[in-house]
Amino acid sequence: MAKVLCVLYSDPVTGYPPKYVRDGLPKIEGYAGGQTLPSPKKIDFKPGELLGSVSGELGLRKFLEEGGHEFIVTNDKEGPDSVFEKNLPDTEIVISQPFFPAYLTAERIKKAPKLKLAITAGIGSDHVDLKAAIAHGITVAEVTYSNSISVSEHTVMMILSLVRNYLPAYGWVIKKGWNIADCVERSYDLEGMAVGSVAAGRIGLAVLRRLKPFGVKLHYYDRYKLPEEVERELNATYHPSVEEMVKVCDVVTIHCPLHDETRNMFDTQMLGKMKRGAYIVNTARAEICNRDAIVKALESGQLAGYAGDVWFPQPAPADHPWRTMPNHGMTPHISGTSLSAQARYAAGTREILECWFDGRPIRNEYLIVDGGKLAGVGAHSYSDSKKK
């Protein structure tokens, strides 16, 4: 029987469960490209419930306890005295969400000799030191595709909010003003602009597809080109380097995973190559952008706006400069944890656990690290060394 340690974000300050504003979720039949939805044998929650906070328990308690497993759920994740760290030494399985990550650093992995499986309830396993996981034979799995469309929708919303200056205009309404000129002095149409995506994986491609009807010129950079028919469908231009792409873009949206090749990609130098007054939306990972370089570029006007939902560390401290920099449209890390996304990644987490306990293989598309190496989707999307 396993000890399962799960870190989730706090319940709403107004209490749990919340009063749901809608009754259930629309039924999704599958994902673009043919990947099937999570398929656990059973679920013990109603899709549409708040599952990602501590009391939601990802809908796993009944299943785990009936299987005789010990299930600890906590939001206390920082420091040696945290519930998370105190329970690590005899834990076999850690479950964590990127929105409120239980950072599994090399030091913490050393303190967890029984740890065999780290599940990301969501997508993006950079909060796990993948090299240490490889060295210690830990399997890392995530619920690929579960929230890709959720993030792509959030991204389109943020691009439009920045370009059209939505948040300041909303602010004038709250302040009881009718300050049309103040609202529109930074407001443009997206139509006709050049929009470039850093990476065209599940999220990047979904963003490009959703933006096409806006009459924009689409660009992308990735390690591999998209199939020709997809490039034709989107009328998208491929760039073999980020530098080449950003020079021609009015809006850059970031959708690559965080690893050694992408960390600090948007530093002062890269930002200097962008058009003056360009916008960046980053819903991938904060450390792909240099924190202070972004602040300076907004202050100087090199960037007209920056939005996203990813920060480092998470939760972001009260004095994080991205809370107060000019012309930003940041949210906490929420794009991939809508109630719709939660239903999918909670089911996917259960599917992974069922496979693990039954001794059945975890789907290849969910694997990041397995058998002492990058595996499955992880072997495609991550790197274990810096590209020369």
Ligand code: NDP
């Ligand atoms: P995918 O694995 O489908 O796509 C990632 C893409 O990034 C792949 O096309 C990959 O290329 C490309 N890539 C990897 N390294 C590089 C590089 N050095 N330069 C250019 N492209 C690169 O992942 P998703 O689209 O589903 O997710 C992307 C990221 O978004 C996640 O890793 C996560 O960090 C973030 N995310 C954020 C969420 C949120 O709530 N804000 C929720 C979900 C994800 P190839 O495979 O062709 O080598």
